[in-house]
Amino acid sequence: xxxxxxxxSIQTKQTRLTAVQSHGMIFEHAxxxxxxxxxxxxxxxxxxxxTPIQIVKVDYPSRNKARITEGYxxxxxxxxxxxxxxxRYIDYEAKETNNLSFSFKHIFxxxxxxxxxxxxxxxxxxxxxxxxxVNEVYLLDIAIFNQLLTEAxxxxxxxISREQFQTLGKPVSxxxxxxxxxxxxVDEWYQL
Amino acid sequence: xxxxxxxxSIQTKQTRLTAVQSHGMIFEHAxxxxxxxxxxxxxxxxxxxxTPIQIVKVDYPSRNKARITEGYxxxxxxxxxxxxxxxRYIDYEAKETNNLSFSFKHIFxxxxxxxxxxxxxxxxxxxxxxxxxVNEVYLLDIAIFNQLLTEAxxxxxxxISREQFQTLGKPVSxxxxxxxxxxxxVDEWYQL
Numbered sequence: 046x047x048x049x050x051x052x053x054s055i056q057t058k059q060t061r062l063t064a065v066q067s068h069g070m071i072f073e074h075a076x077x078x079x080x081x082x083x084x085x086x087x088x089x090x091x092x093x094x095x096t097p098i099q100i101v102k103v104d105y106p107s108r109n110k111a112r113i114t115e116g117y118x119x120x121x122x123x124x125x126x127x128x129x130x131x132x133r134y135i136d137y138e139a140k141e142t143n144n145l146s147f148s149f150k151h152i153f154x155x156x157x158x159x160x161x162x163x164x165x166x167x168x169x170x171x172x173x174x175x176x177x178x179v180n181e182v183y184l185l186d187i188a189i190f191n192q193l194l195t196e197a198x199x200x201x202x203x204x205i206s207r208e209q210f211q212t213l214g215k216p217v218s219x220x221x222x223x224x225x226x227x228x229x230x231v232d233e234w235y236q237l
Numbered sequence: 238x239x240x241x242x243x244x245x246s247i248q249t250k251q252t253r254l255t256a257v258q259s260h261g262m263i264f265e266h267a268x269x270x271x272x273x274x275x276x277x278x279x280x281x282x283x284x285x286x287x288t289p290i291q292i293v294k295v296d297y298p299s300r301n302k303a304r305i306t307e308g309y310x311x312x313x314x315x316x317x318x319x320x321x322x323x324x325r326y327i328d329y330e331a332k333e334t335n336n337l338s339f340s341f342k343h344i345f346x347x348x349x350x351x352x353x354x355x356x357x358x359x360x361x362x363x364x365x366x367x368x369x370x371v372n373e374v375y376l377l378d379i380a381i382f383n384q385l386l387t388e389a390x391x392x393x394x395x396x397i398s399r400e401q402f403q404t405l406g407k408p409v410s411x412x413x414x415x416x417x418x419x420x421x422x423v424d425e426w427y428q429l
Contacts, residue, residue, distance in 0.1 A: 095286060
């Protein structure tokens, strides 16, 4: 007989972004839960890539367990997340900001190039930005981001305002399951 | 004036698989070089995911540099490589073997499930196997691998022979640039 115990992990997954937004990494955590949700419902296969670590020294205290005793964080060569959704390759970088605008300098040039390459090869590349102050999340296509960046380099504004995200990007609805339903925004923006 | 110094990194990239096959990690290294080649020629965007590390202790000897002083290798939750090619999501696991057959136990069940999910969502999922003894590389589609695995579970053979790779998979040509031209095999097998 199967007993339906209360499942604390499900409870955790229903934590609202509003309630926990002050904690660090909450945005990343919420995105991971969204991807877990999409995976479990067989909606998409999207994973966060592991953080690259440069390993310098490894000890072998026992036969089966290698212990890293010296290592350093490396700059990721690509973006945080990628996967497959409705037959399309999707790839994105997630960032959060305390301000009401998003400065171009928060994204590495090599990450922009990576996303533009993805776009060139028929994949879907975008940014997901979390505005903590107002608890809003926006999706912004990489080609549009790059257009704004080109204008910035020509002497224009050095950041993208929340208003620009509202008109040039797509708002992402926040809720319970999933906490960040960004694939709905992907559906709408890219007409999948 | 630009002086064309001899470029040692290009030399390295032309190293033949035959000449260096005795070294560990050579297959992975050759695949990374192939992906670098594909990237530089704007053919595809495929990366090896970083090895996941469980970080236990971090020191901060200086303000800007975090030093990991205790960490452990984790089992990857997905596969080694993924990316976008001709608008398609591709995902694969690379393995090498000293034998003339490939045992099913060399691939984790969760990696098989991951690749089958990729397949279900319209992506291209496969294995790349390097037979060191004969210096041959084969691509095997995940659905075919899974069919053979199902037969093995029903009491069939517990490994896939080189002959089966020849008939059910696609040989990958080995050469100079790229060392492992696996996307040619992808083109032919999946008719891209």
